[in-house]
Amino acid sequence: xxxxxxxxxxxxxxxxxxxxxxSFAFKVICRMFQYRSYNSAMRMVLINQIYFTSVQILPxxxxxxxxxxxxxxGIAFQLLKQLGLTDYFGNVLMGLIVTELSPFFTxxxxxxxxxxxxNTEMAVMKVNGEMKTLETFRIDVINYLLLPRIINGVISLxxxxxxxxxxxxxxxxxxxxxxxxxxxxxxxxILLNSAKFFDMVIALIKCAVFGFFITLIPIRFGLxxxxxxxxxxxxxxxxxxxxxxxxxIIEVLSFLIKLF
Amino acid sequence: MSRDLKVGLFIVGTTIIILAALxxxxxxxxxFANTYVxxxxxxxxxxxxxxxxxxxxxxxxxxxxxxxxxDKGMVLIKIKIAQRHVKWIKADSAFILYRPLIGxxxxxxxxxxxxxxxxxxxKIVAMETVNDINDAIKKVQPLLEKITQIAENLExxxxxxxxxxxxxxxxxxxxxxxxxxxxxKKSFLEMAVxxxxxxQSIYEALKKVKDIVTKIDKMADKMDKQLYxxxxxxxxxxxxxxxIAGKLQKLDKTVDNINKISxxxxxxxxxxxMLRSDIDDxxxxxxxxxxxxxxxxxxxxxxxxxxx
Numbered sequence: 001x002x003x004x005x006x007x008x009x010x011x012x013x014x015x016x017x018x019x020x021x022x023s024f025a026f027k028v029i030c031r032m033f034q035y036r037s038y039n040s041a042m043r044m045v046l047i048n049q050i051y052f053t054s055v056q057i058l059p060x061x062x063x064x065x066x067x068x069x070x071x072x073x074g075i076a077f078q079l080l081k082q083l084g085l086t087d088y089f090g091n092v093l094m095g096l097i098v099t100e101l102s103p104f105f106t107x108x109x110x111x112x113x114x115x116x117x118x119n120t121e122m123a124v125m126k127v128n129g130e131m132k133t134l135e136t137f138r139i140d141v142i143n144y145l146l147l148p149r150i151i152n153g154v155i156s157l158x159x160x161x162x163x164x165x166x167x168x169x170x171x172x173x174x175x176x177x178x179x180x181x182x183x184x185x186x187x188x189x190i191l192l193n194s195a196k197f198f199d200m201v202i203a204l205i206k207c208a209v210f211g212f213f214i215t216l217i218p219i220r221f222g223l224x225x226x227x228x229x230x231x232x233x234x235x236x237x238x239x240x241x242x243x244x245x246x247x248x249i250i251e252v253l254s255f256l257i258k259l260f
Numbered sequence: 261m262s263r264d265l266k267v268g269l270f271i272v273g274t275t276i277i278i279l280a281a282l283x284x285x286x287x288x289x290x291x292f293a294n295t296y297v298x299x300x301x302x303x304x305x306x307x308x309x310x311x312x313x314x315x316x317x318x319x320x321x322x323x324x325x326x327x328x329x330x331d332k333g334m335v336l337i338k339i340k341i342a343q344r345h346v347k348w349i350k351a352d353s354a355f356i357l358y359r360p361l362i363g364x365x366x367x368x369x370x371x372x373x374x375x376x377x378x379x380x381x382x383k384i385v386a387m388e389t390v391n392d393i394n395d396a397i398k399k400v401q402p403l404l405e406k407i408t409q410i411a412e413n414l415e416x417x418x419x420x421x422x423x424x425x426x427x428x429x430x431x432x433x434x435x436x437x438x439x440x441x442x443x444x445k446k447s448f449l450e451m452a453v454x455x456x457x458x459x460q461s462i463y464e465a466l467k468k469v470k471d472i473v474t475k476i477d478k479m480a481d482k483m484d485k486q487l488y489x490x491x492x493x494x495x496x497x498x499x500x501x502x503x504i505a506g507k508l509q510k511l512d513k514t515v516d517n518i519n520k521i522s523x524x525x526x527x528x529x530x531x532x533x534m535l536r537s538d539i540d541d542x543x544x545x546x547x548x549x550x551x552x553x554x555x556x557x558x559x560x561x562x563x564x565x566x567x568x
Contacts, residue, residue, distance in 0.1 A: 050267045058270065088363060159274040166277060192288045193313075193320045200282065 025216055028142065028150055037143045045144065049152035053114045054160055061109065061160060062167065068105060069168040070175065072097055077172075077179045086180060090194030093172055098165045099203040104251065106161040107210040110153070111243055115214045118149055119239040122222020123232040131223070150215045157211030158204055165203075199258065206254045213246045290342035297325065298339050298379060300355050300367070300387040305335040307357060307365045307389070314339050316369045321345035324367065337387065339367065350376040357389045361396055 031037045054061075076097060080089045122145075125131055134141050169191065176182040182190075221239030225231040286292065302308065305327060314322040322341035330336050341349055350371045359365040367387070379385065420426040487494050 047264055047267045050271070051263050055263075055266045055270045085362070155271065159271065159278070162278045162281075163274060166281065189319065192285065195285055195289070197286060197289060197291070200285070 021217065021220055024220055025212070028146060028216060031142055031147055032151065037147055039143065041139075042143050042148055046148035046151055049148050050155060053110065053152050054156040057113065062163070064109065065164045065167040066171060069097075069102075069164065070171045072101060073168060073172050073175045074179070077175050081179055089176070089180070090190035093169070094191060094194040094196070095199065097168055099199050102165040102168060103157075103161045103203055103207045103210060104247075106157060106164050106207070107214060107247055110157060110160065110211075111214050111240075111247070114153075114156075115218045115243055116236065116240060118215055119218030119222045119236045120232065122219050123225035123235040126223055126225040126235075127227060127229055127232060129227070146216075146219050149219060150212060153211035153215030154208045155211070157207045157214070161207040162204070202254060202258055206250060209250050210247065213250065214243050217243045217246055290344070294343040295322070295340045296343065296346045296349075296381060298341065298349060298381060299384045300337040300339060301330075301384050302335045302337060302357065302387045302389070304389075305329070307359045308335065308337060309365075312364070312366060314341065314367045314369060316345065316348045316371075321348060321369070336384070337367075346378070348374075349379045350374065351379050351383075352376045353379060353385070355385055355387045357387055359390065 073093070076092055077089055080086055080092060125145075131141055134144065172191075173184055173187055176187045177184075218236075218239040221235050221242065224238075225235040308324065308327055310324055310327060312324040313320045314324065322339050322345060324337055325340045326338045328336040328338070348369060348371055350373065352373055353369055353371040356368045356370070357365060358368045421428055423429065486492055489495075
């Protein structure tokens, strides 16, 4: 009976946590569309967040994109050539690398660098009682702390993922010439033939959803920390595990949407 | 450069790049271009899907917009072709549903004569189907049958090999016996007849045959001398034949004379025939005279003649 009770308790806890996250997400989305949320303090925090998440890491991100993208394209093209599936390299490039792997690598990159930082920042602020202080000064925590970070997540993910895709496609010109002896015109034509407008829109929406949840979940788990310092690692590890679970769920959902 | 400017540049720059890429894609995909709709017909809708690409010379020029089933049970396929690609669709264009073994199905347009008139939008063109999967199965079927046969033969062979009473094992055991026998005998002959006395007899018989051959050889020498020697039989026969030839030459002249005589006699016989016919005529005339005389005598009362 104890085992069943434990399973039941865990199930209830998981469902409650999921519903809490959804309701919190709904609350944040509502705030996003309210004009008064965008006050000068919030805008300043938003600019700082975008700077730290996207602009500051842009050189490193571009270098990683070029190296990783070239590696991916090189391996994929070489494999296609060996299998005699040269005709399908456009579909592989657009359907797999640009619309699937590019958002995935970007979200991993941002999660490892920024989501973990946000989670820790929130947990430390909670432990230090900064949240209470903000509330005492009647500063809206959601508008001042959460909304800029979540909007930053959405903007950064969409823009960086698109940059990653563009870098991939540009490096594809070089690899298609090296491996297949293909001219730029033919390469662009194949890309255009393989590109599907609907898939690209889905990929952009997926990036936005990724950005939303990889910042929302760490914030949620950071705010769950107690007044003790030992609760910080627990909050961070729990938040990160849930972020990766959310990434997988979003990937599966986007795949299902494309499938049907 | 301030932090605000950097962030602004990043957001605006990246957004412009993304929008430009999307606009270029939309434009190249013909999202803003006019489209022409053509109708194809097919007996079956198998492998057809909405959004399926329409390809000309390997390039996407349009896509299947709708699929309908008409009152006659035919599938009507409406394809949308962008304005800039409509020049490839002509009245004699062929539309083939190509279903490759690997990859997505597509409608392939082939136009042999690009100078032919354009295809009217209201005309319904029959579509053909090329199915790589079925073709491959057809090609592979005989191959599979052969492979099955080979496998059966291999199975039979392996069964035969594993069977102690099988052909191969019997051959091997026989070969073993032969090699064993060969190793214990002095020669192949002894192994073949399996008896040493018989081998001795064969040797003796062979010696006798050799003696006989030597004697026959000597006899042949003597015969040669008797036949072809200076006073042998053949030179004498040659002399006799020469004499006979000389005499025959002489006889030839005699035969010629006889021939001439017989020719003359033949000519004389022709004169004889003429003489005989004259004699026959004379006898006939006398006979006629006698008949007339007889008539005259029988017509008189006193049949009496007074001869002069």
